[in-house]
Structures are given as C-alpha cells and as structure tokens.
Amino acid sequence: MKNGFLFFLGLFAALGLSWAGIVLGSNAQLGRLTPYYDANEGQAFPAPLPGVAAEGQLVYRDLNCAACHTQQVRRPDFGADQARGWGDRQSVARDYIFQSHVQLGESRIGPDLTNLGGRKPTAPDAGDLENLLYAGQGGMPAYAFLFERRKVLGQVSDQALQLTGRLRPARGYEVVPTRRAQELVAYLLSLNTVYDYPESRPAPAAPPQEGARK
C-alpha cells in the first residue's frame, strides 16, 4: 500500500458506508413514523408522555436503570417475554416515538419494563413502586436516597409510604418520596404498550398453496 490518498479514501468509505447503510437506511424507513389514529377509539396512539413522566425519564436515565432493565418485548416465538406477562405483543418502533431518551437496554438482571403500566391482570400502582424503590427486593437494591425520612409536623403526609415491619419509621417520623422519586414512578407507570398497532399483529398465516392436498 503506497498511495496515501487512496488509503484515506478507503478509510472514509469504510466508515461512511456502514453509517449510510445502518443509520441513514433505518432513518429513511422509520424517521417519519407518526402516531396511529384509531377512528373507533377516537384518539391517536401512542400518547405523548405527561410532563411529570417526561421528567421521570430523565431520572431513569440519570440512574442508568438500563444497566439492569430492558424496555423491549421480543416477538412471541422468541423467549419467554410474553409468558412472563411483560406484554401481549412485541414492541414496535412506533411505541417509542414520544420517548426523548430511548432506553432499550442490553441486560435483564431485572424484569423488562416496556409495559409496566399496562401489566395484566393487575399493574402495580404508585404505592407499590415507591415501596419497591425504598425497600428493594430480591436482586434489586433499595434506592433509599430517593426518599426523605422526616419528622411528622402536624398530620402525617398523604404521600407517606405505608411501611411495615422493620422498615416502619419510628413513632413521630414518616418516609416520603422526593420529587425525583415521584417523577420516576410517574414515568414507570406511563410505560404502557397495550394498544395493538397494525404492524404489531402477527403476520397472517400463508394461504394453502394449490396442489397442497396432493
């Protein structure tokens, strides 16, 4: 290899081709995805994140929750995602169009959270999630720094956690979620992919071919 100019061109071509193919190619395919309007329901899906949930997505990012949790349900015949109740259908690109910081994740030390707010038969409520974050469970550590333990002044706050056993604060004290914890919980509860888009339905079975009976 003697020609430095050609060598340079080759280097840039190598990087440029994969960028054009993967990044620009997928951009051409998905860059203009819009919400899907369902005339029967009279609304478009997915819905934009409420303000507090959008703030919570930043908390999710700051804490790097994606180190342990994914947000992608795989297709029905691939893994036990549906059997675990993470969602009735696979995630599709349209699910994420309103997420400013998409966190698909690469590790499942904890469960998938794609459809946490739409779980069946019952989705967790804010109290469940706050207790889980405060106390931890199984392989999940406690995120106690997202909560404030304080003296009760007057009435007990209606935001105070309902804690039992060794977690119950001393008499005259209460544990309340900080603003960050409330935002994070609002974000987690906003994760809902129950609506079935045309592209998320399984492909129809191929019609029997002529002569198949023979």
Added chain:
Amino acid sequence: MTSAPISAGPDDPSAVETSGRIPLLLLLGSALAWLLVSGLLALIGAIQAHTPEFLARCSVLNYGHVQALQETAFVYGWIANVGLALALWILGRLGGQPLRAGAWVVTGTLVWNFGVALGLVGIAAGDGTALPLLQMPAYVQPILLFAYAAIGVAGVLAWTGRRRQIMFAAQWYAVAALFLFPWMFSVAQVMLLWVPVHGVLQAITQGWFAQSLWTLWMAPLALAGAYYVVPKVTGRVLPGYELASLGFWCLLFIGGWTGGRHLIGGPAPVWISTIAIVTSTILLSHYLIVFINLRGAIGGPGTALKFISFGLAAYVLGGFVDALTSMRVVALTTQFTWFDEAQRQLAVYGGVSMMLFGTLYFALPRLTGRSWASPGLLRGHLALSVTGIALLVVSLGGAGLIQGRELNDAAKSFATIAADTRPWLIAAAGAQAILLLGNLLLAVNFLWTAGCCCCCCRPKAATEAFAS
C-alpha cells in the same frame, strides 16, 4: 506491503525515542491511572452484582452509575491513552521521524484527561447519557474532541512525514484508528446528544457507534501494536503477510455493520439484525487472517509476546463467540445475560487490553532507555492477568448460561435467577480483584522504571536499548 516490518527501524532511533519521551510517558502514565480507577470500579460493580445492597445508599455509586463510570474510565481513560501513545510511537518509529508537535500532544493529553475526569464527575452527579460507550455528559464531549485533535496532530505529522512510501500493517491499523475516531465520535455526538434522532433510531445509531468504536478504533489500536511487536521480537517475516491487507479491509468495511446483533427480536427493523448476523460471520475471515499472521507470537520469547499471544487467542476466540451469539438460535439464550458481558470482557480485556499490555512491555524500555525495573512484578502481572481474565470470562459465561436458561422459563422468578447465578458472580468479583492486583503491579513497575529514567537519564541510553 511485500515484506513485514522486521527491518523497518528508524534511521536515528535515539532521536525518535527522546523526542517523544515526555509526551508519550504522560499518556502512558495517565492510562495506567485510569486502568486502576476502572479496576476499582469494576470490583465495586462486581460485588454489587451479587450483593445488591453494597454501597446502595450512596447515590453516587449506585449500580447503574458504577457500570457507566467503569466503562468510561476503561475505554476513554485506559484504552484511549495507552492506544494513542503506542500508535504515535509506532508511527514515529516506522516513519523514521522524531515525534513532532510534542507540545500539542502534552496539551491534548492534559485536556483529554481533564475531560474524562469531568465526565466521570458528571456521570456520578447524574448527568450521564446512559448510552453504552457514550456515557459522558454532552457538555464534556466537545472537550474530548478538541483534545483528541491536538494529540492527533502528531499522528498526522508522523504519517505525512514518513520517509518510506510503503506502509506496513502496523501503520494501517494505527492510522485507521487515529483518523476514524473523530468522525464516528462527532457523528454520534450530533445524532444522539445535540440533535437526537427520534425513537428507536437512537438505539440503532448507538449500536452502530458502539460497534464502530470497537471495530474501527479499539481493535485497530491493539492490532497496530501486535503487528509491530511480533515480527520485531521473532525476527521473522509474518506468515501469510500477503493476506494482511485483506484482513485489514475486511475489518474496516464489514465491522461497522455487525452492531445490530444486539437488537435481535426487538423493535428495530429485522434487516438490521439479519445484516449483523451475516456480517459477523464474514468477519470471521478477518480473525482467521490475524491469527495466521500473528501465530508466530505463540510460544515466542519474552514477556511482551506472552501477553500478545494470550491477547491474540482471546481476540480470535472473542470474534468466534461473537459470530456464534449473533445467531438467533443462540441469542435466544444468551441475549440480555451475563454471557454478553463475558464475550465483551473476552474481546476487550482479554484481546485488546492484553495486546496493548504486550506492546507497552515492548515499548517502554525503548522509550525510556531502561529495562523494566522489576522482572518479578512483570511476571506477577502476567500470571495475575491470565488467571483473572480466564476466571472472569468462565464465571460470567457460566452465570450467563444459567441466567439465559432460567429467563426462558417463566416459572423461574428473578430472585431464583439471582440466587442461582450468585456463586458464579462471586467468582467474577474474585477475578476482578485479581485483575486489579495485577494492574497495581504494572503501575508500580511503570513508576519505578519511568522514575529511574527521569532521575538518571543518559543521552546514550536510548540507543543502547534499541541496539539491545
């Protein structure tokens, strides 16, 4: 490219060595400091993996932060500093020119390491991006780009001012790594941080960047060192050297396409993961060619070659495991598990880092004009590194297979999976402790050697070392 660089020494080695001594020692010293920081963080993360409550009350060091901090310190601290130092050294030697723009390198190194430190503070404070391999806050990234450009000036001058038109394999890899990084890094910054693309495209772009960073920057930095050191030490032309350019272009043109294998089954278009599967298999030809070229390192003399031959084996094995786990039938079990981490550690630590260690062991005596201060520490580092990496990869791989099998069984709860993988994860934490200890030995040896050089340098020392 008709012959290997066995006789491609500089015309005046002492000038080459002395001109680059201070800037390159600064880069190498910074690299080792970051290696220790990342080793400590890796140990904390490994303990948290099996004992989640460890340091959980500390918001700065929660598990997510520790992962991001460790990865950043390792890639942008250790690999960037050591890789750049060795690439500049190799370009200088093969170009037969003293290192020029040394002041730019010193400035760039100081700014780069300030940027990385600021990035770690930012991640710990909660400003991280949570994008794998691009974790540092957006406000740090332009600083890094500027610093890299300043360091890169020396590379440009070494390459354009080379005395021979013919380029050797070590130069191809060094030049490719040096010059492609700013492009991929700035594209990723713009498309993910400044004007982010929408929705799933973020994950696809991130996957492309992470894979490009691996195949077009980290791997070439390590291979530049290996392609330089192996023929120098063995004193033989590399076998199958005529294939080397094919292996090089195969890595460059194919590598960037293989990132989609992590998106199998997810919301990204299926063609992306299908292309990744096909290209991962094609990329095997690169690994085969590298093995054919460098196989002389195996069983060769000297510690540098022992590191490089282990690195070569791990690099090639990592490539094969990568191709295997990109297959859908295998990914069904290994995706999202510790097995992915085992593969990453095998390739990045076992492959790239070990080859960089080997090149560092070869380069420092020539750079300082003094042999390594303690052969005992050197042997200790080798033994601990080999043991640590083998234990780490086996334990994470074992944990991953158990985790993958149990994740596919909906009856197994996450508490059960955590309990079943715990012994393996404890072993992985032990492996991280061994690796940290080994790297501590390297750091002591480096300080000892470089300190001796600074205290009692003699003008002729470098020439003597080169002649030896």
